[in-house]
Amino acid sequence: MFDRPLKILVVSSEVVPFAKTGGLADVAGSLPKALAVVGNDNMGNDVRVAMPRYQQIESGTYRMDFPVPFKNRNETAIIRESSIESQYQGVHKTIPVYLVDNHHYFYRDRMYMYDDEAERFTFFCRAVLEMLPKLDWQPDVIHCNDWQSGPIPLFLKTHYRQDPFYNRIATVFTVHNLQYQGNYPKEVLQVLGLGDEFYHPERLEFYGSVSFMKAGIVYADVINTVSRTYAAEIQRPELGERMDGLLRKRSKDLYGIVNGINYHEFNPKTDNRIHRNYDSANVTHKKENKFALQKELGLPVRDIPLIGLISRLVDQKGLDLIAEIVDQLMSEDIQFAVLGSGDKYYEDMFERIRSRFPEKMGLYLGFNAILAQRIYAGSDMFLMPSRFEPCGLGQLISLRYGTIPIVRFTGGLADTVNEYNPETSSGNGFGFSDYSGRELFNAIKRALRLYREQPGQWETLVRNAMELDFSWARSGVEYLQLYQQAMSAHLSLQKIA
CATH class of the missing domain: 3.40.50.2000 (Glycogen Phosphorylase B;)
Known part of the structure; x- marks a missing residue:
């Protein structure tokens, strides 16, 4: 199906089974399992996951630590590694999960809703990017999910633009719910390490704020959302959450892929949580x-x-x-x-x-x-x-x-x-x-x-x-095609630059 296996990093603020508040965690925990085994005659792809290590996450073996340039200082990131397992048509894969650890930012009673949210997820995004050369692993695509990872496409086209390690990495940004945007005061530009020239409607300025969601939409090579109809709906004022104009502007780079579900977990024939098993034959x-x-x-x-x-x-x-x-x-x-x-x-x-x-x-x-x-x-x-x-x-x-x-x-x-x-x-x-x-x-x-x-x-x-069939195997193939689109778009931009 594709000429070679891809190296894919999925970045999300929550991932099942480690941390969950909503459907984002289900997607970020299930899609990598499908990506690891679909394509290339079921040889699969090199898929890895990155997320914060919140206080409630007990798993993770120490892998490394390093300073992250952040707010005119260095902040230490500790990387711990865990994994999720994928089984599909007899193929087994172990998917590394990199847990970005920092006591100050992530050892808290809950995952979200803090006054320094912009700092927490800016640090997370910088740490993920700084981690990659230290792992000696260069992904073809970084798949970012929702506003918490919106700065990653921005950083790749600003802070890391001149670094040859990063300049071939394409980005996909998935909008799971446009209502949640990560909008903060202008001063957040200092947290991002950017100048006032980025406070502009063509860049990060969004109705008097700086928007992490907008950063992902503006700077990613390809954008998608989690259904074709929703991709069309958010280009209209009724559901566009004031970003409809921006999304219309990028409509040629905007796609819709319906989420899947894990057909091994959700199987009435084998589910031990229900009272009587059954299938379509009975x-x-x-x-x-x-x-x-x-x-x-x-x-x-x-x-x-x-x-x-x-x-x-x-x-x-x-x-x-x-x-x-x-x-x-x-x-x-x-x-x-x-x-x-x-x-x-x-x-x-x-x-x-x-x-x-x-x-x-x-x-x-x-x-x-x-x-x-x-x-x-x-x-x-x-x-x-x-x-x-x-x-x-x-x-x-x-x-x-x-x-x-x-x-x-x-x-x-x-x-x-x-x-x-x-x-x-x-x-x-x-x-x-x-x-x-x-x-x-x-x-x-x-x-x-x-x-x-x-x-x-x-x-x-x-x-x-x-x-x-609404399994992740079907959706996984569509995401592989989307990654190829992102890689082609990124290469075209590189040639222009």
């Missing part, structure tokens, strides 16, 4: 998971449609639409299984719904990984009425478990869920476009109608869903 066993889930959540054990919802409880997720139609929904002969945490407003909203309809809603406020798997396996339908959704992983997991998604067609939801057509037996779920409670209710009604009136069609739909 989907009737799925029902036993529903009955066990109803019992676990204190719901009446009945063979009625059970709708799952696993979500951060925030505005983005379209939860206000549920509030808008709650009485209509609860007049139906259905049940809900809800798992999540977030804004107190929505936590209280679901508490009130459960207190009003205790036989129709099971609710767990908080994080519970085992219960999440049981909801994916035991529900008949899975609800994601998001206001916007860059990619979404919930619908991919639910499809894997034969739990039919009901979504708003936005971002990655639009790219992965297609309305089921009973006449052609095509499609894998139900959805709506207009952001309204009425449209959400209509989509739920279509799903309920098929479930109740055409059980044979419903079983076909479940099989359709389970036989789709």
Whole structure:
């Protein structure tokens, strides 16, 4: 597929299984596993990962330490090494994970939300780049993820521009969620080691701030986001978060690749967290998971449609639409299984719904990984009425478990869920476009109608869903093609320079 294996460094502020606050960690932990084994007749690539070593990370063997030029002084970086393992079609790879350690910046009670955030991640980015020649390892591509690694493409084109070790390294910058931008006062230019000439709309200035997200978008060779639809949406003012003009300017370098999921971890045939294993050949066993889930959540054990919802409880997720139609929904002969945490407003909203309809809603406020798997396996339908959704992983997991998604067609939801057509037996779920409670209710009604009136069609739909491929192996090939694009773009710029 490619003329040689690639050397790829994936840089992220969080990586499963070491540290996680959201979907970024899942992507940064899973994509390298696929990249290590796909391409080149399954010979794979030399893939490595870099992330901060937060206080809660206990693993990591000492590898080296060195001074990092930073804010007119040197700050010590300690590099510790751990690993993640990749298994695919009989091929096993060990992927090095470099943990950037500094007691002052990373030994804290939580990962984010500190006043010196700009300093912490500037140091991290400089340390990653300074580490590479000391490892005697020169990547073809550095794959940066979200604003915390946005300075890396900037530094390669400024501080390290004249160093021959770095000038052949291409960069890819992935926008996972454009809402989170890393915007700081102008004085942050001193932290970055840059002069006032970078405080300019064509460079880092962003509505009176200096933006780490903008640094990645402006200076990376290629940009992508986590679905084709979201790549188009963020070029419009409605979802562009004031960066739509910049993204339109770089539209020829902007791509969309849908995230994948780990098909070994998320496998209803082998998952030991669920009550009864099943696959597309025996989907009737799925029902036993529903009955066990109803019992676990204190719901009446009945063979009625059970709708799952696993979500951060925030505005983005379209939860206000549920509030808008709650009485209509609860007049139906259905049940809900809800798992999540977030804004107190929505936590209280679901508490009130459960207190009003205790036989129709099971609710767990908080994080519970085992219960999440049981909801994916035991529900008949899975609800994601998001206001916007860059990619979404919930619908991919639910499809894997034969739990039919009901979504708003936005971002990655639009790219992965297609309305089921009973006449052609095509499609894998139900959805709506207009952001309204009425449209959400209509989509739920279509799903309920098929479930109740055409059980044979419903079983076909479940099989359709389970036989789709949203694995990282598929997405990994697309990322390899993107890296080739970045390398070509970087080489073209080198020739011009």
